[in-house]
Amino acid sequence: MNLVEARNLPRHVGIIMDGNGRWAESRGEPREAGHKAGSAAVRRIVRVCRRLGVEALTLYAFSEQNWARPAGEVEALMGLLREFLVTERDEILDNDIRLVAIGDLARLPEAVRDVLDPLRGASSGNQKMTLALALSYGGREEIAAAAREIATEAAAGRLDPTTIDAAMLGARLPSLGVGDPDLIIRTGGEFRLSNFLLYGAAYAELAFFDRLWPDFTEDDLFAAIASFQRRERRFGLVGKTAAARGELARAEA
Numbered sequence: 001m002n003l004v005e006a007r008n009l010p011r012h013v014g015i016i017m018d019g020n021g022r023w024a025e026s027r028g029e030p031r032e033a034g035h036k037a038g039s040a041a042v043r044r045i046v047r048v049c050r051r052l053g054v055e056a057l058t059l060y061a062f063s064e065q066n067w068a069r070p071a072g073e074v075e076a077l078m079g080l081l082r083e084f085l086v087t088e089r090d091e092i093l094d095n096d097i098r099l100v101a102i103g104d105l106a107r108l109p110e111a112v113r114d115v116l117d118p119l120r121g122a123s124s125g126n127q128k129m130t131l132a133l134a135l136s137y138g139g140r141e142e143i144a145a146a147a148r149e150i151a152t153e154a155a156a157g158r159l160d161p162t163t164i165d166a167a168m169l170g171a172r173l174p175s176l177g178v179g180d181p182d183l184i185i186r187t188g189g190e191f192r193l194s195n196f197l198l199y200g201a202a203y204a205e206l207a208f209f210d211r212l213w214p215d216f217t218e219d220d221l222f223a224a225i226a227s228f229q230r231r232e233r234r235f236g237l238v239g240k241t242a243a244a245r246g247e248l249a250r251a252e253a
Helices: 020-025 031-052 064-068 071-087 089-094 110-122 139-155 166-171 174-178 218-230 239-252
Strands: 012-016 056-063 097-102 129-137 183-186 205-208
Touching (some): 031 056, 031 071, 031 129, 056 064, 056 071, 056 174, 064 071, 064 129, 089 110, 097 110, 097 174, 129 139, 129 174, 139 166, 183 218, 205 218
Parallel strands (some): 012 056, 012 183
């Protein structure tokens, strides 16, 4: 069992939930069975994060590029997403969790939006934890959309181009509505971000696991957080200056 310090938790955790399909294939089952097992892992980890006191959790549930997967697999994923939103509605509301979604939500099937949108609204005032689902999401696409918005305002004369800076761009990225991620976890044995939270990940700590997502456990999460707590986050600075900046950021949050 890995022990974590309650006073030094990552405020915002992002997870790339990789390996559902391979988990199923290794058992001779259809990929859809892996996604179903992955949904159970989502429930498990959301509950643990809330219990620990993690303020925000962003889950990479469906990427913009995932639309290119076989139609049957996409349909199954959308069905599982709808099922998750329906079955977890009471737990989300009863546990003071605010549900948000990021990505090109207009591409989601109506059956998903019909349960997603009401739950986002009903939970909007909750404050214990924010659960952000990245759906039809891509980091590059998000940055490009924000850039188009800024360019349109500049072209219309509503914005002075000389005032554009990193903070202005970041303020227009829905993924940063809960702040920069402090810790990004990826399962499945791959070592890449795969278009996830690209802008916010600039100074995130990274943790990679060989374990496939359906098998990701509470202790794996504790191991990632314990590793985070042992690291010195310098943000391009050195020693005490970096530590002071980190304390200031936590105080402002």
